[in-house]
Amino acid sequence: MSETKYTAADYKAGQPRWCPGCGDHAFLNSFHKALAELGVPPHEIAVISGIGCSSRLPYYMNTYGMHTIHGRAAAIATGAKVANPNLTIWQISGDGDGLAIGGNHFIHAIRRNVDINIVLLNNRIYGLTKGQYSPTSARGFVSKSSPYGTVEDPFRPAELCFGARGRFFARCAAVDGGPSVEVLKAAAHHKGTSVIEVLQNCVIFNDGTHNAVAKKEDRERNAIYLEHGKPMLFGPNHEFGLMQEGFGLKVVKLGENGISEKDILVHDAHCEDNTLQLKLALMEGPDFPIALGVIRDVEAPTYDEAVAEQIEEVSAKKKYHNFAELLDTNDTWEIK
Amino acid sequence: MAKEMVVKELNDVVVRFSGDSGDGMQLAGNMFSNISATEGNDISTFPDYPADIRAPQGTLTGVSGFQVHIGSGKVYTPGDKCDVLVAMNPAALKTQYKFCKPQSVIIIDTDSFTKRDLEKAQFQLENPFSELGIKNEVVEAAITTMCKESLKDSGLDNKSIMRTKNMFALGLVCWLFHRDIKVGEKLLREKFAKKPEIAEANVKVLYDGFHFGENTHASISTSYTVPSKQQKEKGRYMDINGNKATAYGLMAAAEKAGLQLYLGSYPITPATDILHELAKHKSLGVKTVQCEDEIAGCSSAVGAAFAGALAVTTTSGPGICLKSEAMNLAVITELPLVIVDVQRGGPSTGLPTKSEQTDLLQVLFGRNGESPMPVIAANSPTDCFDAAYMACKIALEHMTPVVLLTDAYIANGSAAWHLPDLNQYPEICPPYVKPEMAGSWTPFQRDPNSLVRYWAVPGTKGFMHRIGGLEKSSETGAISTDPENHNLMTQLRAEKVARIASCIPDLEVEGCEDADLLIVGFGGTYGHLHSAMDVLNDQGKKVALAHFKYLNPLPKNTAEVLRRYKKVVVAEQNMGQLAGYLRMKVEGVHLYQFNQVKGQPFVVKELAEAFNRILNA
Numbered sequence: 001m002s003e004t005k006y007t008a009a010d011y012k013a014g015q016p017r018w019c020p021g022c023g024d025h026a027f028l029n030s031f032h033k034a035l036a037e038l039g040v041p042p043h044e045i046a047v048i049s050g051i052g053c054s055s056r057l058p059y060y061m062n063t064y065g066m067h068t069i070h071g072r073a074a075a076i077a078t079g080a081k082v083a084n085p086n087l088t089i090w091q092i093s094g095d096g097d098g099l100a101i102g103g104n105h106f107i108h109a110i111r112r113n114v115d116i117n118i119v120l121l122n123n124r125i126y127g128l129t130k131g132q133y134s135p136t137s138a139r140g141f142v143s144k145s146s147p148y149g150t151v152e153d154p155f156r157p158a159e160l161c162f163g164a165r166g167r168f169f170a171r172c173a174a175v176d177g178g179p180s181v182e183v184l185k186a187a188a189h190h191k192g193t194s195v196i197e198v199l200q201n202c203v204i205f206n207d208g209t210h211n212a213v214a215k216k217e218d219r220e221r222n223a224i225y226l227e228h229g230k231p232m233l234f235g236p237n238h239e240f241g242l243m244q245e246g247f248g249l250k251v252v253k254l255g256e257n258g259i260s261e262k263d264i265l266v267h268d269a270h271c272e273d274n275t276l277q278l279k280l281a282l283m284e285g286p287d288f289p290i291a292l293g294v295i296r297d298v299e300a301p302t303y304d305e306a307v308a309e310q311i312e313e314v315s316a317k318k319k320y321h322n323f324a325e326l327l328d329t330n331d332t333w334e335i336k
Numbered sequence: 337m338a339k340e341m342v343v344k345e346l347n348d349v350v351v352r353f354s355g356d357s358g359d360g361m362q363l364a365g366n367m368f369s370n371i372s373a374t375e376g377n378d379i380s381t382f383p384d385y386p387a388d389i390r391a392p393q394g395t396l397t398g399v400s401g402f403q404v405h406i407g408s409g410k411v412y413t414p415g416d417k418c419d420v421l422v423a424m425n426p427a428a429l430k431t432q433y434k435f436c437k438p439q440s441v442i443i444i445d446t447d448s449f450t451k452r453d454l455e456k457a458q459f460q461l462e463n464p465f466s467e468l469g470i471k472n473e474v475v476e477a478a479i480t481t482m483c484k485e486s487l488k489d490s491g492l493d494n495k496s497i498m499r500t501k502n503m504f505a506l507g508l509v510c511w512l513f514h515r516d517i518k519v520g521e522k523l524l525r526e527k528f529a530k531k532p533e534i535a536e537a538n539v540k541v542l543y544d545g546f547h548f549g550e551n552t553h554a555s556i557s558t559s560y561t562v563p564s565k566q567q568k569e570k571g572r573y574m575d576i577n578g579n580k581a582t583a584y585g586l587m588a589a590a591e592k593a594g595l596q597l598y599l600g601s602y603p604i605t606p607a608t609d610i611l612h613e614l615a616k617h618k619s620l621g622v623k624t625v626q627c628e629d630e631i632a633g634c635s636s637a638v639g640a641a642f643a644g645a646l647a648v649t650t651t652s653g654p655g656i657c658l659k660s661e662a663m664n665l666a667v668i669t670e671l672p673l674v675i676v677d678v679q680r681g682g683p684s685t686g687l688p689t690k691s692e693q694t695d696l697l698q699v700l701f702g703r704n705g706e707s708p709m710p711v712i713a714a715n716s717p718t719d720c721f722d723a724a725y726m727a728c729k730i731a732l733e734h735m736t737p738v739v740l741l742t743d744a745y746i747a748n749g750s751a752a753w754h755l756p757d758l759n760q761y762p763e764i765c766p767p768y769v770k771p772e773m774a775g776s777w778t779p780f781q782r783d784p785n786s787l788v789r790y791w792a793v794p795g796t797k798g799f800m801h802r803i804g805g806l807e808k809s810s811e812t813g814a815i816s817t818d819p820e821n822h823n824l825m826t827q828l829r830a831e832k833v834a835r836i837a838s839c840i841p842d843l844e845v846e847g848c849e850d851a852d853l854l855i856v857g858f859g860g861t862y863g864h865l866h867s868a869m870d871v872l873n874d875q876g877k878k879v880a881l882a883h884f885k886y887l888n889p890l891p892k893n894t895a896e897v898l899r900r901y902k903k904v905v906v907a908e909q910n911m912g913q914l915a916g917y918l919r920m921k922v923e924g925v926h927l928y929q930f931n932q933v934k935g936q937p938f939v940v941k942e943l944a945e946a947f948n949r950i951l952n953a
Contacts, residue, residue, distance in 0.1 A: 013802075014814075043797045048639070051805075058802050059815065064794035066642055067804025068635070069665050075600075075632035079639030079647070080794070082623055083598045087643060087794055105635070108628040307625075311618045318619035323591045326584070326620060327755050331526065332574045333374045 006039055008032035013062040023174035023200030023210075024054050027121060030177050031057075031090075034184035040088045047090045048077045050097035053128050054121035054200070057092045071102030074109040077116045078303075085304045088188070089116040095136040096126050099155050103135070107164035112303040113192040117184075120157055120195060121174070123202040124209050131205035143205075158281035158295070161195045162274050168194040169281060170294040173213040174201065179225060179292060186294045192302045199290075212285055213292070224289040226280065228297070231264040234289050241265070242280075249279050251288060269297040342558045343514070348407035349562050350415030351509055353502075354432040355424030356393055357386055357400040360502035364422070365402030366750075367506055370575050371519045372406040373752045376564025379575065380405045380717075380863065382414035382749040382937065385689060394448075394456035399431045408565040412863035412870075414749060416939045419560075420512065422505045424448060424479075426457035426464050433468055441473045441556065443508060445501065447480035475556055477548060479504045486544050490537050500541040507545020514561045517546045569754055576753040578717040578746035578860075579606075582650075582676060583613035585724025587620055588756070590646045592725075593732055593764035598645040599624045600636035602655065605688040606744040607678035610650045634659035634675065641671040642803075644793035646728060650676040653695045654685065656702070664703045666737035667829065669803045670780070670789050672766065673737040674727045675699075678747045681935045690935025691745035693859055693909040699739040700888055700917065706826045708833040710734070711887040713741040713859035718753040720746060723885065725761060726840075732766040734836055735788050741887070743909075745937050746860040766791055774798035779813035780825075787832040834889050843882050843891040848873055851880035853951050854901035856927070858884035858914050861938055865907055868943035877951055884914070895922045905930055905950050907943065 011032045018024045035045065045063035049055035051070035058065030064087075068076050077091045091109075098106050098120050109116065125143065126132040132145035136157065140149040161169050168190040172180040180198070187194035199210040208214070212222040217236075224234035224242070232242040233254075241264035243252050252259050271277065277296040284290060320326050351368060353361040362383055369379045384401040391398030405415040420441045423429040425448040436442065454464060461467040465474065479501050487497045503524070510517050521539050528535035549559075576584070590597035601611045601624065615624045623645075627633040634649040641647035651659060656677050666673040679695045681687025699711050710730050714723035720742055727740040769777055769792045779801045782789050792799035801813060809816035810825055845854070847869045857865045862883045872879040882897050884890070898904055898918065906915040907930035915927045930946050932938065 013800075041797075043800055044795055046643070046794045058804070061802070062800055064800050065802035065804075066639075066669070067802065067806060068638070069661055069805050072631060072635040072662060072665075075627065075635035076639035076642070078625070078627075078632070079598065079600055079636030079641075080643040081639075082625055082636070083596065083640035083645035083647070084643035084793075084795065104628050105632055108632070307623055311621060311623070314618035315621075321619050323584075323588050323620070323758055326587065326617060327574075330574045330576075331370065331523070332572045332755065333370075334572050335376065335568045335570050 006036045008036045011035045011042055011062050012060065014060045016060050017056065018053060019204055021203040022053070023123065023202070024057065024121065026177065027174040027180065027198050027200060028057060028060055030180035031184060034181045034188070037181065038185055038188050044086065045088045045090065046080055047092060048073050048080065049092040050102055051128070052094035052097045052126070054092055054094045055097055071097055071100070072105060073097065074102060074105035074118065078109055078112070078114045081114050081116050081304045082307055085115070085308060091116055091118045093118065093120055095120065095122045095124060095134045099135045099157065099160065107160060110161055110164040110166045110193045110195065113167060113300055115191055115193070115302040115304050117187045117194045117196065119198060121198045121200045122157060123200045123206055125202050125206035127202045127205055156282055157195070157197045158278065162278045162281070162296070166195055166296065167192045167298045167300050169197070169277070169296045170194070171197045171199065171281070171292050173199045173210060173219065173292065175214060176219065176292070183294060186297065190297055192300055213290055219292070222285055222289055223292050226267045226269070226291055226293040226295055228267055228269040228294065231261055231266050233261070233264060249283070249288070269294050272298055341556070344558050344560050346560050346562050347409065348405065348411060349420070349513065349560060350403060350405045350418040351420045351422070352401055352403045352418035352432060352435050353422045353505065354399055354401040354428035355422070355502070356427070357390060357398050358393070359400070359424045360499060361400050361424070362402045364502040364506040365404050366575070367520055367523055368509055368515070369404045369406070369750070370523060371510065371515050372404070372562070373573065373575060374519050375516060376568065377406040377562055378409065378411040378568070378752060380411045380414045380749065380751050382745065394425055394427055394453055396427045396431055396457060399428050401432055403435070406562055408562055412867045413937065413940065416941055420509060422509065424501065424505065426454050426459055429464060430457050430459070430468065433470060436472060438472065441475060441512070442470070443475045443477065443505060445479035445505070446476045447478050473556060475508070477504070477508065482544060482548065483541055486541055487537050490533070492533065492537055496534065496537070500538050503538045503542040504545035504548070507542040508549045511546045511549030512556070512559050514559065517543065572755045573752045574755060575750050576718060577748055577750040578714065578720040578742050579609040579678065579748070580613050581718055581720035581753065582714070582724045582740070582742060582747070583610045585721040586614065586648055586674070586728060587617060587622060588721070588758055588761065589725045589728030589764060590622070591620070592758060592761060593646055593728065593766060595644070595646040597622045598637060598640035598647045599650065600627050600633040600640065600647070601625070601650045602627050602630045602633045604630070604652045604655050606680055606747050607650045607652045607655070607676065609747070610676060610678070630655040630658035631662060634662035637673055638662050638666050638671060641666065641673050642669070642794065644795070646732065647672065648674045648676065650678070652678050652680045653682050653698065656695060656698055660703045663709070663737050664705065664707050665805050667703070667707045667709060668805055668807070670735045670829070671737070672731040672735055674724070674731050674740060675737060676724070676740045676742065679741060679743040687935045689744060691743045691860065691909065691937065692933055692935060693743060693861070694913070694933065695741065696858070696887065696910065696913040697917065699741060706830065708830045709888065710736060710738045710833055710836055711741060712738065713885055713887055714746060715859055715862035715883055715885055717746045717749050717751045721753070721756065729762065729764045730836060730839070732764055733788070734786065734832065735767065735791060736833060741859055743860040768793070769796065769799050778811065779803055780808055780810050782828070786835055787828055837889040837892050840886045840889070840891060842893045843884065843897050845880050845882045845897060847880040848878040849880070850878060852878045852902055853880070853947060854897070854904045855879060855881045855947065856884070856898070856904055856906045856914070856918070857881070857908060858887060861907065861909060864938035864940055864943060867940040868947060871940060871944040872947055877948070879947065890921055895925070898922050898925045903928060903950060905947060907938070909933060909938070
C-alpha cells in the first residue's frame, strides 16, 4: 500500500446534483472519508454504477469511473475485476438497479465471490423515473404505479445475498456517518464480494421510509450496532440485549428475570454457518431492532484470484505458451 | 469382376458419411478429409448434425451427416451433391439420398437393414431401395458382422466393437479412392494414443474395410483417383473449422497487441465452440468467463475493455438481441470490444444448428440512437482467422466495438489452412494516452486524423476520468445535454467509423474483367458464389464476383464497382439485407437479387441457373 496520506478531498470530483436532503449526499461524504482512511490511490480505484439517482455517484469521484447501463453494473464490474485484479472496484447501485433489472447479475456476482464491493443504496423507490414502487417496497405500498397499493412482497436484500451464498453483508444508515465509514472500510478489507446495504432516504418520493433509523435517538431505540466478538446490546443505555430462543431470537432487558450481560449473544460475523446472521439481518421493528454494522464477514476463495491461479497452474503444466507453440499442438501436414 | 474394374481419374469428389448421431460419422469424415489433404488435395467439409443431442437410435431425426469435398485443385465448397454416400442405416439412406446423383455410389451396412431398422426409419416396403426408387450402384457390406468377427478376440466389449464400424466404412472409402491407408492408421494411433487397445481395434477394422474393398472390389465397376495437381503454397497445413479459426484469430491478435484476451460468453449454438476452444488455452493467458446470461457476457466484456483487456463476447443472433444495449454502451464510451455473431436460422430460436445470413441489418442497425459500428464478415472457415484478427485490430486501434459475422456453415465447416506466421501480420497499436498528455487530457480528446479518442486504462496515474452511457461534452468529457454538442458527438462517432474505410482493402473483383454480370455477396457464401462463377465462365459466359468482407464501413470503391457492370446480382441467405443496404449506400444502383433462406448452404447448380436467367433477361 502507498505511503501517501490521502484526504477525503483527494477523492472528490464535480458537484453532486442530487436533490437537497437526499441520502446520497451523506453517503458520498462517508465514502470519500472511508477511501481516504483506506489510502488506496485514486488511480487504482474504479467506481462502476448502473442507472438511477445513486448511480450518478461515479461522476463525483476523482477516481476511474463508469456510469453504465441499467442493472448491468455487477456484470461490468465482474469483467473489470477479472481482467484487472489490481483494481479496487466499487459498484454503486440502487434497489431497482441492483435487485430488479440487475437481480440476476447481483446474485451471480455474489455466488462467484468476485472481489468487488457492492453498495446497495436502498430507498425503496424509483426516484429517477419519479416515484414507482421498487422490489424493496413493502406490500401495499402506494406509489404512482401502484395507486391502490402493491400486491407483491418485497425482496429483503440480506436474504437475497445470503441465498446467493454471500460472504459479506453489512448495513448502515446513509445519515449515520461514523458507522457508515467503518462499514465501508470493513467491506474494502473483505476479500470477495461485499454487499453493503445503505438505508437511504428519498426526500421527494419516499420521504421517511427509514425514519426508524433517521436520527441518533431513533437509532438508539430502534437499531443495534453489531460488532464481531461483542455482546449484542442496544438501547440508549445498552439496557437491551438479544438472546437465542428456540430456533429464533428474543429481545431481553438486562436485570430482568436475572438476565445479565453474560447471557447475551456475542456476535460472530466470521461464523461459516449463516443461520443466526440471517436472523439478525432480517430483524425489523417494532419487536426487534434493525441490525446495523457488519453482519457477516467470512473468507472464501475469490473468483478473480481463482481465475488467475488456474491460468498459472495450467501454464506450468502445458508446453505451449504463445501462438506459434499453440499451432504446433495441432495435427499438420507439409506441402513441399 | 476384378478384371472389369476401371480406375478413373477425377478432378474432385464429394463423399457424404451418414449414420446415427452416435455412429462416428463426423470422425470418419474428418479423417477422410485429413488423409486426402495429406496427399495434397484441397479440402472442404461440412457437418450436418441434428439439433437433438441423442435422438432415438435409428430414427430419421437422429441422422448425422458429414460431407467431404476433395479436389485436385482449389475447392471452394463442400459440394452440392455427393459422389459416394455412406449410409450406416435405413434412416440415413432415407434422409440423405437426396444428396445423391444418379451415378453416385451408395455404401450400406447390410446388418443394420433389418425389418426393425426399416420400421424405425418408417419404410413401408421390405426393399428400401425400390421404395425410394434408388437405381444407383450399391455396395453392400455386412459391416457389423465383419467388425464383430474381426475383434472377437480383442477383449473389447460389444459396445466398443460397435463403435469401430465407422472405421470399416472409412477403410472401404479409402480403398475406393486409392487413399494411403497408412495415413489413416497414423491418425488413429495419434488420436487414441492414451488408449492403445482402442487404437489397435480401430486400426484393424480400418484395414479390414480397405481389404474388403480390395478383395471383393466391392462388386463395383469403377474406383477413382483424385491426384493432387494444384500448386499449393509450400508450408505446413492443418484442417480447421471456422469457430476454431475465430478463436485462434482472437488469440493471435491479443498476442500481437500485447494484451490479455478476455472472453465473456454464454453458451449458444452454433457459437459455443469458440468458448470451448478459448477456455482450453489458459497457458496463453486467456481469461474466459461463462456468464449468467448473454447480457452479462457482453457487459462483462465492456468492463474488461474498460480495465484494459482485449475484450470479446461470442454469440449467435438471439444473443445479439440481448447484447445490443451493452454493445451500445461500448459505442458511446468508445471502448474496444469484439462481438462475434455466428449466425443461425431465425427469427427467435429459429433453426439453431442451421445457417443463415439474416443478422446483417441487426448488427448494422439494431440498436437505439445513432450507433455506428464496424462490421466484418468472414468468408470461409479459414478466413475466420484473418477476419477475427482484423476485427480485433480495428476495435483496438479505433476504440470501437466491432462485430464479426460468421455463420453456422463456416463455423462448423472446415478446410485446409496454411499455418500463419504472425510476423507477417500487421502490428496492433492501441492509442494509449502518453504521459505528457497528463493534465490537459480529457476523455474525448481525439486524434485529428482518425478521430479516435485516447485510451487511459484504469491504474494509470494522472488520467482518472469518468465515462458512461450518458452523452458527454466533446471538450471536457463531462455529462452534456447541449444540443450542439450532441450533434457534434453524433457526427464524430459516425465519422470516426467512416474513416476506417482508409484502413481496409478495396473491394476486389474476381473472374471475368469485362463481365456481363457481377455477382455480389458477403460472408460465408463466398465459396458457393465463386464456384457458380467458375461454372458460368466455363460455359463461356462473362461473369465476375465481388465479395464483401467489410460491411461497415464499405470499401471506398464500392460505388464504382457496382456501377461498372451492366447487371449486378446480390446473392445472400436472407430476404435481401445486403441488397437493401447497398441501395441505401449507393444511390441509383440497380440490383438483381437471389435470396434463399433454407438453413442450408447454397447449391452451386441452383445459383448458376439463377444467374444464367439474369444474364438472359
